[in-house]
Amino acid sequence: MKKLDKNYLYFGAFLIFSLISWIASFDLGIRIWNNFLVFARDMVLILPPAFVLIGLFDVWAKRESVEKHFGDNNNPLRFLWSVLLASTTVGGTFVAFPLANSMYHKGAKYSSIITYITAASLFMIPMSIMEASMLGIKFTAIRLIGSLPFIIIGAILLEKYFEKTSYRLPVITDEK
Amino acid sequence: MISLYIVTAAALMVSYLLNAEKTMKGLRKGWMKFSKTLPTYLKLLMIISLVLLFTENLIVDYLSQDNILLGLFSSLVLGSVTMMPGFIAYPLARILVERGVPYMVVAGFVTSLMLVGIVTYPLESKYFGAKATVIRNVMSFIVAGLIAILMGVFYGEVFI
Numbered sequence: 575m576k577k578l579d580k581n582y583l584y585f586g587a588f589l590i591f592s593l594i595s596w597i598a599s600f601d602l603g604i605r606i607w608n609n610f611l612v613f614a615r616d617m618v619l620i621l622p623p624a625f626v627l628i629g630l631f632d633v634w635a636k637r638e639s640v641e642k643h644f645g646d647n648n649n650p651l652r653f654l655w656s657v658l659l660a661s662t663t664v665g666g667t668f669v670a671f672p673l674a675n676s677m678y679h680k681g682a683k684y685s686s687i688i689t690y691i692t693a694a695s696l697f698m699i700p701m702s703i704m705e706a707s708m709l710g711i712k713f714t715a716i717r718l719i720g721s722l723p724f725i726i727i728g729a730i731l732l733e734k735y736f737e738k739t740s741y742r743l744p745v746i747t748d749e750k
Numbered sequence: 751m752i753s754l755y756i757v758t759a760a761a762l763m764v765s766y767l768l769n770a771e772k773t774m775k776g777l778r779k780g781w782m783k784f785s786k787t788l789p790t791y792l793k794l795l796m797i798i799s800l801v802l803l804f805t806e807n808l809i810v811d812y813l814s815q816d817n818i819l820l821g822l823f824s825s826l827v828l829g830s831v832t833m834m835p836g837f838i839a840y841p842l843a844r845i846l847v848e849r850g851v852p853y854m855v856v857a858g859f860v861t862s863l864m865l866v867g868i869v870t871y872p873l874e875s876k877y878f879g880a881k882a883t884v885i886r887n888v889m890s891f892i893v894a895g896l897i898a899i900l901m902g903v904f905y906g907e908v909f910i
Contacts (some may be wrong), residue, residue: 581789588796602803609799612835617791621784623758629780630765633772664754667870668791672783675877688886692893695864701836708840709847709856713901717857720900724893732889736882744879746783 620665628673637680644682652686653726660693666701670694678743684733685726692725790873797869798833805832809842813859814849818907821855826895829862830887833869854902862894 592610595603643655663670674687697718706714765773805828812824834842839860846856866887867874875883902908 579789581793584796585789585792606799606803609802610795612838613795613798616835617795620754621791623754625780625784626758626777627761627780628783629776629778630761630773631776632779633776634765666864667867668873671874671877672787691886692865692890695867696861701864704836704840705843705860708844709853709860712904713853713857716901716904717861717897721861721893721897724896728889728893732882732885735885741879741882743882744877746786746877 616665617668620669624665624669625672628669628676631673632676635676635680640677641681644677644686647683652683653689653729656686656689657693657697657722660690661697661699663694663698666698667691667695672746675743675746679745684736685729688729688732689725692729696721696725787873787876790876794870794873797872801832801869802834802838806842809859810845810849813846813851813855818852818855818902821852822858822895822898822902825855825858826862826866826891826898829859829894830866830891831868832863833867834863839863852902852907853905854898854907857901858894858898861897862891865890865894 588610592603592607594600595607643649644652646652660670663673670691674682674691677690678684678687702714702718705717762773765776809828809832812828813821815821815824843856843860846859847853868887871883871887874886878886899908
């Protein structure tokens with residue numbers, strides 16, 4: 575019998591709290607629940623297909639091709655691939671973290687995956703379109719173009735540091 | 751959102767036709783990862799729902815102040831500790847702009863909101879480890895500040 579994650583207990587408590595709030599019309603509790611629903615709806619829609627894709631990535635992506643596109647230090651194009659992959663990642667960092675972890679274990683460089691997750695939160699296409707319509711194209715253009723050099727320089731610096739201290743990312747799936 | 755499902759369905763179909771066994775293995779792997787992270791996602795959602803409750807008013811109050819540097823600093827800090835979906839964040843950003851809050855401050859908020867995830871720490875540290883998570887977020891905070899200043903320069907709000 576596997577030990578139940580304690581977060582499930584918290585979640586159970588949270589559900590009970592919300593139910594009581596609803597019965598007792600406790601305003602604060604209802605507002606928390608409504609906030610929860612806003613995020614939960616997105617996650618319920620995005621996570622299942624995202625993890626199907628991550629699973630397929632795990633079995634199909636060849637180590638050599640990940641290394642070639644994301645793991646070669648003499649290949650500056652790896653930043654382009656990282657940013658392109660990021661801008662098409664639906665679900666932002668919630669999906670980007672697990673995928674970046676898989677890429678790392680298939681031989682991607684730190685600078686590539688850090689560029690990828692950073693860009694995944696900044697470059698999401700639907701979000702950028704919404705931003706441009708709300709705040710103006712100038713705002714979005716400066717933010718996107720302006721952030722690129724910072725992201726890449728930051729990623730390279732972090733990679734230098736991680737390699738110097740020989741840091742390893744945690745392994746998530748082991749066949750059990 | 752629909753495109754995500756179309757892509758996933760197409761990928762699954764092609765994958766299954768090419769190699770059914772490999773596909774099933776991939777699905778099992780995806781499921782394993784998902785079930786291992788699900789509790790973390792749940793925890794995250796609960797934290798976010800709470801944080802969002804307290805920050806929305808704070809944001810409008812703190813960011814509409816006269817001192818632009820203090821405004822920028824508050825925007826970076828508030829953006830870092832908060833997390834909200836785009837359809838809440840951008841209307842809020844627009845309200846700020848209409849109230850006369852400098853673009854630099856709004857940019858600081860929007861950028862650190864997306865880039866720095868203090869509330870997503872449980873999720874990020876699961877995949878990246880505690881140390882990498884902390885360092886990456888510190889780096890992101892600095893980057894968010896730099897982007898905001900850049901924005902200020904372009905909109906003529908600060909002069910270097």
